[in-house]
Structure formats: C-alpha cells, structure tokens
Amino acid sequence: MEINVVCYLMVAAVMLFAGVYGFFTRRNLLATLISVELMLNAANINFAVFNRYLFPGVLEGHFFTLFGIAISAAETAVAIAIMINVYRNVRNIQTDDISDLKG
Amino acid sequence: MNNTNLSAILSLHAELSLVVVLVVVLLADLFRKPDAGGRWFRVMTCLLMAVQVLLDLTPDTRSLFGGMYINTPFTSVVKSILSAGTLLIFLQCGEWLGRRDTRFRQGEFYVLTLSTLLGMFFMLSSGHFLMFYIGLETASIPMACLVAMDKYRHHSAEAGAKFILSSMFSSALLLYGLSLIYGTCGTLYFADVPGLLQGSPLQQFSLVLFIAGMGFKMSLVPFHLWTADVYQGAPTGVTAYLSVISKGAAAVALAVVLRFVFPLMKEDWALVIALLSVASITVANLMAILQGDMKRFMAFSSISQAGYIVLGALAGTAQGMASMAYYIAVYVVANVAVFAVISTIEQHTDGRTSRDDYRGLYRTNPRLTLALTLALFSLGGIPPFAGFFSKFFIFAAAFDEGWWMVVFLALLNTIVSLYYYLLVVKAMYMAAPENGQCAVAPLRSAPGVRLCLALCVVGLCALGLYSGFYEGLQRWAEAL
Numbered sequence: 001m002e003i004n005v006v007c008y009l010m011v012a013a014v015m016l017f018a019g020v021y022g023f024f025t026r027r028n029l030l031a032t033l034i035s036v037e038l039m040l041n042a043a044n045i046n047f048a049v050f051n052r053y054l055f056p057g058v059l060e061g062h063f064f065t066l067f068g069i070a071i072s073a074a075e076t077a078v079a080i081a082i083m084i085n086v087y088r089n090v091r092n093i094q095t096d097d098i099s100d101l102k103g
Numbered sequence: 104m105n106n107t108n109l110s111a112i113l114s115l116h117a118e119l120s121l122v123v124v125l126v127v128v129l130l131a132d133l134f135r136k137p138d139a140g141g142r143w144f145r146v147m148t149c150l151l152m153a154v155q156v157l158l159d160l161t162p163d164t165r166s167l168f169g170g171m172y173i174n175t176p177f178t179s180v181v182k183s184i185l186s187a188g189t190l191l192i193f194l195q196c197g198e199w200l201g202r203r204d205t206r207f208r209q210g211e212f213y214v215l216t217l218s219t220l221l222g223m224f225f226m227l228s229s230g231h232f233l234m235f236y237i238g239l240e241t242a243s244i245p246m247a248c249l250v251a252m253d254k255y256r257h258h259s260a261e262a263g264a265k266f267i268l269s270s271m272f273s274s275a276l277l278l279y280g281l282s283l284i285y286g287t288c289g290t291l292y293f294a295d296v297p298g299l300l301q302g303s304p305l306q307q308f309s310l311v312l313f314i315a316g317m318g319f320k321m322s323l324v325p326f327h328l329w330t331a332d333v334y335q336g337a338p339t340g341v342t343a344y345l346s347v348i349s350k351g352a353a354a355v356a357l358a359v360v361l362r363f364v365f366p367l368m369k370e371d372w373a374l375v376i377a378l379l380s381v382a383s384i385t386v387a388n389l390m391a392i393l394q395g396d397m398k399r400f401m402a403f404s405s406i407s408q409a410g411y412i413v414l415g416a417l418a419g420t421a422q423g424m425a426s427m428a429y430y431i432a433v434y435v436v437a438n439v440a441v442f443a444v445i446s447t448i449e450q451h452t453d454g455r456t457s458r459d460d461y462r463g464l465y466r467t468n469p470r471l472t473l474a475l476t477l478a479l480f481s482l483g484g485i486p487p488f489a490g491f492f493s494k495f496f497i498f499a500a501a502f503d504e505g506w507w508m509v510v511f512l513a514l515l516n517t518i519v520s521l522y523y524y525l526l527v528v529k530a531m532y533m534a535a536p537e538n539g540q541c542a543v544a545p546l547r548s549a550p551g552v553r554l555c556l557a558l559c560v561v562g563l564c565a566l567g568l569y570s571g572f573y574e575g576l577q578r579w580a581e582a583l
Contacts, residue, residue: 039275046282055289071240082263089257
C-alpha cells in the first residue's frame with residue numbers, strides 16, 4: 001500500500017511546530033536543543049519526501065537531507081560542548097538560572 | 104552542466120587563498136611555544152590577511168562546478184571589504200590575545216575566525232541553495248565557539264549558549280523554507296528557480312521563513328532578542344567581528360538571493376523587508392537610549408544599522424546593491440574603530456565597559472577620545488564623514504524605487520540615533536567624572552590598536568571624500 005505524500009508532509013509540519021512550541025516553552029537547555037533538532041529533522045523529512053514522490057529522477061533532495069543531517073550533527077556537538085561549559089560555570093542548565101545578561 | 108575538472112578549483116581565488124592562510128596559521132600554531140607571547144605569530148597572521156585582501160578581487164564573472172559556485176566582480180569586492188574588516192579586527196585583538204590567560208588560545212581564535220570568513224565567502228558566491236546553506240552554517244558554527252571563547256567567564260558561556268540555540272533555530276526555519284521551495288520548484292539552482300516560481304501561497308510562506316532565518320542572522324527586529332546578550336557576553340574582539348563582518352555578509356547574501364532568485368515575488372518580499380527595516384531602526388533606537396553598558400549600547404546601535412543596511416536590499420536594483428556594499432564598508436571602519444577603543448579601555452581597566460566610566464575621558468586620553476568621536480559621528484551620519492554619504496546613497500536608492508515613506512521614517516530615526524551617539528561624546532568631553540577623576544587612567548595602547556585606529560580614521564575620511572570608491576562599486580554592481 002502506497003502512503004499518500006500528504007501524510008508525510010503532515011508529520012513534518014507537526015514536527016516543525018512541536019519544535020517551535022518546545023523551543024519557546026522548555027526551561028532546560030537540553031530540551032531546547034531537542035526541540036530545535038525536531039525542527040531541523042522536519043525539514044530533512046520534507047526534502048526526502050519531495051524528492052522521492054515528486055521528483056524521483058534526480059537526487060538533489062536526498063543530498064540536501066544528507067548534508068542537513070551532517071550539519072545538524074556538527075551544530076549539536078558544539079551546542080552540547082557549550083552547555084557542558086555553562087554547567088561547569090553555573091552548575092545548572094535551567095534557562096532561568098542563566099539570565100545574568102539583560103538590559 | 105559542464106564538466107568539472109581540477110583546474111576549476113584554481114579559479115576560486117578568494118576561497119583558496121583564505122584556505123591557504125588558514126592552514127598556514129594552523130600549522131604555525133602547532134609549532135609555536137604555547138606559553139610564548141606570540142607577537143610574531145600575530146604579525147604573520149596580519150600580513151597574510153593583508154595579502155589575502157588583494158587576492159579576493161577578481162574582475163570577471165565565473166560559474167564553476169555546474170553552477171554551484173558563481174563569482175561576480177561585485178561579490179569579489181564585497182569579499183575584499185569583509186577580509187579588510189577582518190584584518191582590522193585582527194589588528195585590534197592583539198592586546199587581548201597577548202594576555203597571559205588567552206595567549207595559548209590565540210591560534211584557535213584565528214583559525215575559527217578564518218573558518219567563519221570562509222563560510223561567508225561560499226555563502227556570497229553560492230549558485231545553489233545547498234551551497235548557500237553550507238556556507239551559512241560554516242559561518243555560524245565556529246562563531247558560537249568564538250562567542251564562548253572566554254571559557255572561564257560564565258557570561259561568555261551564557262552568550263555562547265544563547266547564540267548557538269538561536270542560530271540553530273533560525274537555520275531550522277530557513278531550511279524548512281528551502282524544503283518548501285524545493286517541493287514547489289523541483290530544483291534549488293539559483294539559475295533555474297526564478298523560472299519556476301509562480302508566487303503561490305506556499306511559496307510566499309517559504310519566502311517568509313527564508314527571510315525570518317536570515318533576519319535572525321542579521322539581528323533584525325523582531326528576531327533580535329539574542330543580540331544584546333550575546334554582544335555583551337562575548338569577548339570584545341568577537342563582538343566587533345559579529346557586528347560588522349557576519350552582519351555584512353548575511354545582508355549582501357540576502358540581497359543577492361532576493362534580487363536574483365525571487366524577482367517575480369518582489370512585491371511580497373519588498374513589503375516584508377520594508378516592515379523589518381522600519382521596525383529594526385525604530386525599536387533599536389529607542390532601546391539604545393536606555394543602555395548604560397557600551398557593548399549593549401553598540402548591540403542596539405548595530406541592530407538599527409542593520410535596518411539601514413537592508414534598505415539597500417529593499418531597492419533591489421544595482422544602485423541598491425552598490426549603496427549597500429558602500430554602507431557596509433563605511434560601517435565596518437566606523438564600528439571597528441568604536442570597538443577598538445572599547446576593547447582597549449576594557450583591557451587596561453580590568454573590564455570596565457560602562458558609559459559612566461567614559462566621563463572625562465578627553466582629559467586622560469585625548470587621542471582615543473578623538474578616534475571614538477569621529478567614528479560615532481560617522482555612525483550618526485554627520486556630513487564630512489563617510490557615514491553621511493553612505494546613508495545618503497542608501498536612502499536615494501530606496502527613494503528611487505518609490506519607498507519614500509520608509510525613507511522618511513528612517514530619516515526621522517537618524518535624528519534619534521544622533522542623540523544617543525552624542526550622549527557618549529558628551530560623556531567624554533563635557534560630563535564631569537564622579538569623584539573628579541576619570542575612571543580610565545592615561546594609557547598607552549598597543550601598536551596594533553594604534554594602527555587599526557589610524558587606518559579606520561583614514562578610512563572614515565577617505566571613503567567620504569573620495570568618490571571613486573562608490574562609482575567603482577556602482578559599475579561592478581551594474582555588471583552583476
């Protein structure tokens with residue numbers, strides 16, 4: 001049975017907005033990072049699905065997905081390294097406790 | 104699609120020479136004694152960058168790797184401006200990098216900065232959205248490491264966390280927008296997309312997501328919330344880099360994409376850009392008046408300057424592009440001069456960056472005060488200096504396209520911005536220090552800082568008085 005392309009796009013859209021919601025409501029840096037990852041992966045799903053269903057002859061979307069995964073892995077590595085550094089300095093990664101900088 | 108052969112790589116003058124500088128600096132750092140002062144290492148890096156600035160200029164248009172990479176005379180001159188700005192920042196960072204607690208990390212600073220610059224070069228020259236995205240990320244991931252560089256100061260770590268999270272959020276929005284463009288067009292080559300766009304609602308949505316993503320990178324209102332915290336927490340040299348180089352690169356890349364990839368949807372994006380521009384200029388100006396910390400103050404000042412810069416994208420013409428590049432060049436010299444003074448005073452007074460500490464600075468450090476005053480006059484747009492002409496050209500470009508209301512609001516805001524720039528000048532010349540003595544003792548800045556300030560002051564006067572530079576930019580932009 002072939003699953004309709006719209007179903008995949010719905011999953012991606014729900015992931016995107018769940019990510020946006022999580023980014024603004026979560027109070028823990030790691031949870032915020034997970035939310036952003038959801039958003040990035042929603043875009044990756046979109047690329048793969050569009051390529052598979054709408055433009056099956058070329059591989060542009062698949063390549064974009066692969067690069068997207070690699071780049072988001074690099075970003076995550078840097079983000080976690082910075083979070084470890086925050087933890088070393090403040091002993092906490094709750095966003096309420098790292099608000100020294102404000103105007 | 105033409106065949107790709109290895110000789111094509113040799114035509115990437117700007118990127119290739121930057122990679123060479125990067126590798127040489129990396130290797131020199133490996134064989135350097137970590138505890139040594141590293142003065143020769145810094146001199147070598149600055150000299151290499153000076154050569155690199157000249158190598159960026161290529162007078163012809165090239166399309167390489169099947170259209171993935173497009174270099175035009177205009178992007179090459181923008182690259183040259185960005186390299187020159189990076190060189191100025193390297194000059195002023197010498198003092199901070201030579202400090203006992205950062206000197207073993209100075210190689211990392213240079214390598215990370217040069218990799219972000221490399222990413223910006225590829226972003227400017229991209230001919231495909233994949234290249235654009237990779238360039239953008241190459242520019243922002245090492246940037247987060249730079250922001251968090253002072254790793255024992257928790258403000259720096261906090262700023263780094265805020266930067267990487269907001270940068271990932273904006274890339275995610277941008278990537279989702281790109282995926283929708285791919286879904287509706289079936290290709291992401293800059294050359295092919297314009298023919299396939301119809302301006303459908305889905306494409307409008309993806310355009311808005313794309314602009315939102317770039318708006319975060321350029322810190323336009325309402326995507327500016329990270330800016331002040333990151334600018335304040337980051338080491339001052341990095342703040343200078345963030346405020347001029349990455350902002351300038353993102354602005355030009357946005358203008359190029361909007362003009363050449365979305366020409367059919369110009370009515371849609373021009374309205375969005377106009378709203379973002381007016382909002383950035385107005386909100387940032389009002390916030391800047393309230394700031395007492397110089398670095399936060401400069402953060403809001405840079406948000407409002409970003410609002411002026413996108414006015415060039417709003418016009419979407421060759422004149423708009425030329426005035427934008429000119430504005431960026433002038434903004435680079437003025438802002439780098441301001442940050443050179445802020446960072447020198449910070450280094451010599453154990454981290455003072457409050458405006459109250461600048462009271463009576465004229466009596467203790469007349470020359471630093473003079474340089475800062477000239478730079479602030481230029482940022483505010485007072486006539487003999489280059490800032491006046493850059494604002495004039497960018498207003499003229501937007502006005503010619505019929506955006507007179509936007510230009511009028513921006514003009515009113517220029518007056519507000521004069522007020523807060525002159526607040527600093529007033530503190531330095533007229534205000535009496537609190538206990539009769541300026542918080543900053545007479546100091547002798549490092550040779551690099553002096554050279555940087557001299558170049559900036561010469562640049563401010565020369566760019567304003569010599570008209571050939573703008574005419575050249577205009578010619579290159581028309582050849583685009």
